[in-house]
Amino acid sequence: MSIVVGFAPQKEDYGGLELAALLGRSSKQDVVAITVVPSRWPTPVAGHVDREFEAWAIARGEASVAEALQVAGDHCLGVDFTATWAHGRSIAGQLMDEAISRKASVLVVGSGHDGRYGYVNVSSGADRLLHSSEVPVAIATRGFEVGGEARVSRTTCAFRGDEVSRRTLSAAARLCGENGAALRIATFAVRGRTMFPPDGANIGAEDMIMERWLDQAETAQKEAITLAQSVDPAPSSVTAEIGAGRSWASAMGSLEWREDEALVIGSSSAGSLARIFLGSSAHKILRHSPVPVVVVP
16 A cells, blocks of 8 residues: 655645655555646547647646655655656546555645645645545645654544544554554534623533533543554553633644644544545534644545
């Protein structure tokens, strides 16, 4: 198996390559960078313009491969790295096809260029993958860079206590065990907004509901720790934390994050079988994540 990463030439952000290399070193898999160039329209007889367009696309693909091989010397140390290009009418669709045909363990993409540095910014292409991919999708934070030959030291698994998240947790725990990484089980509690002007009785009710929810979350996490420790091979260590706050940003920010860490999120149970489909909570976690995120079907 290999790790497939989408590569867009002439970009200043090589976070996707950095993440692919980090995952590749951790799992001892090779990394394949793929650039998707446009396909010409399938006309019966190619005209002069069609041939020019095809020549331009081929030249663009070859230039992209040369650039990927050059920058890999700085961003993909310690992994077997190759680069290629492919025709496609949709970048996301072609990358998905390439990942499936190569039996990739994960498809890696970089963040969009419009969002904040240091956080995951979902581009339109990545958004399509997050609603239809048959293989796990990893998204780098904007400007992601760990340097050297770093490996994933800890994986945090977002855990909500249902059957889907338990399956995700088991898979994350097994990967941590195979890669010698620690596992952290994280549950996020967002209280929400209080109406203004505040009503003392309502605030007390909200506090009581939150305290009861936190108690239930702690009980579920104890069971989750037992589950994670039962896989073979088991992670090097298993811990659990609850990130609480009045917003998703504050809940995520209440936890400490490492620069060589990845956050794993499972799909919504409402999605199609064996495909990724993110629910509203998972989307919020992803968009406020200060570390790369891996979303599994």
